[in-house]
Amino acid sequence: MEYRELGSLGVSVIGLGTLRAFDVTEESELETRRQIIENCISEKINFIDSAAMYGASEKAVGVTTEGKRDQFYLATKVRIEGKEAGEQQIAQSFENFDTDYIDLLQIHNLIDYETHLPTLERLKDEGKIGMIGVTAMVPDAYPTIMDLMRSGRIDTVQIPYNVVQREVEEGVLPLAEALGIGIMVMEPLKKGRYVKELKGEPDLSPLKEFGIQTWAQALLSWVVSDSRVSITIPATSRPERITENALSGSLGALPQELRDYVREETVRLL
Ligand SMILES: NC(=O)c1ccc[n+]([C@@H]2O[C@H](COP(=O)([O-])OP(=O)(O)OC[C@H]3O[C@@H](n4cnc5c(N)ncnc54)[C@H](OP(=O)(O)O)[C@@H]3O)[C@@H](O)[C@H]2O)c1
Numbered sequence: 001m002e003y004r005e006l007g008s009l010g011v012s013v014i015g016l017g018t019l020r021a022f023d024v025t026e027e028s029e030l031e032t033r034r035q036i037i038e039n040c041i042s043e044k045i046n047f048i049d050s051a052a053m054y055g056a057s058e059k060a061v062g063v064t065t066e067g068k069r070d071q072f073y074l075a076t077k078v079r080i081e082g083k084e085a086g087e088q089q090i091a092q093s094f095e096n097f098d099t100d101y102i103d104l105l106q107i108h109n110l111i112d113y114e115t116h117l118p119t120l121e122r123l124k125d126e127g128k129i130g131m132i133g134v135t136a137m138v139p140d141a142y143p144t145i146m147d148l149m150r151s152g153r154i155d156t157v158q159i160p161y162n163v164v165q166r167e168v169e170e171g172v173l174p175l176a177e178a179l180g181i182g183i184m185v186m187e188p189l190k191k192g193r194y195v196k197e198l199k200g201e202p203d204l205s206p207l208k209e210f211g212i213q214t215w216a217q218a219l220l221s222w223v224v225s226d227s228r229v230s231i232t233i234p235a236t237s238r239p240e241r242i243t244e245n246a247l248s249g250s251l252g253a254l255p256q257e258l259r260d261y262v263r264e265e266t267v268r269l270l
Helices: 028-044 057-064 083-097 112-125 141-149 171-178 215-226 241-247 258-266
Strands: 003-006 009-012 047-049 071-080 102-107 129-135 156-160 184-185
Touching: 003 184, 009 047, 028 057, 028 241, 057 083, 057 141, 071 083, 071 129, 083 102, 102 112, 102 156, 112 129, 129 184, 141 156, 141 171, 156 171, 171 184, 215 241, 215 258
Parallel strands: 047 071, 071 102, 102 129, 129 156, 156 184
Antiparallel strands: 003 009
16 A cells, blocks of 8 residues: 655555445444454555544444554544534534544535634644645635645645546646645545446456556546545445455556546546
């Protein structure tokens, strides 16, 4: 597994997302997530992203990483309007994770970011959180994101970047590289659609020599082949996919012609 800098942390370039996949409460479902966490440890995945708005996900992360917390960096997000409501939501995140320290606290989709930034700066000064981040899903938000990057108030940015959504190549990624800001990539598989909903079977033969055996691996390799990306965080509810996805973190950068091939083959089958 390759490790890269995400702000002040050394993170596995393939991490774990938890949207939908960890929104579970039944013991049998939690047991499957425990296996996911075990497989992350075996595959040297050391970073988990959650959010206050992901239903039971934070709590499921807290329960399934119990006793193994030293193996993972934890990230979550605040998403609510108002100072007190934000403080309450953040306090709940600490409780859900069952921790007194969160490595990265992000402002979800920039919701009320001007209110939450001073709260997060105070928590960072108090040593309760390690880093401050923001997330954004739409290119309309990128000018604000870039202003925040230049302000020196944030350590990380979470954005979508995949074979189809490439807007960040223009401004966000070059600026992050220049300023040393960590880039976390959400939706590398477009919520699984670029694997599960293609019109036909992608032709993997040009990629086999590179060690790629599945289309999910091709898509993840496409993302992390950009060295400006610190980490991507595919979510899954299936333990065996941790091993499958982790492989893309140890293959190195795809040669440009193979990267182009992965993009063209996906677009052809959309
Ligand atoms: N605004 C924000 O801040 C924001 C927005 C979106 C996402 N995020 C973060 O980014 C993370 C990733 O995004 P996402 O979960 O929406 O999308 P994603 O990671 O692109 O796709 C997840 C889906 O892909 C499937 N999948 C995973 N590995 C696979 C494989 N090897 N083969 C086939 N299917 C596979 C999973 O289904 P199975 O369960 O069947 O494996 C899951 O449904 C989220 O979990 C969240 O932490 C943040």
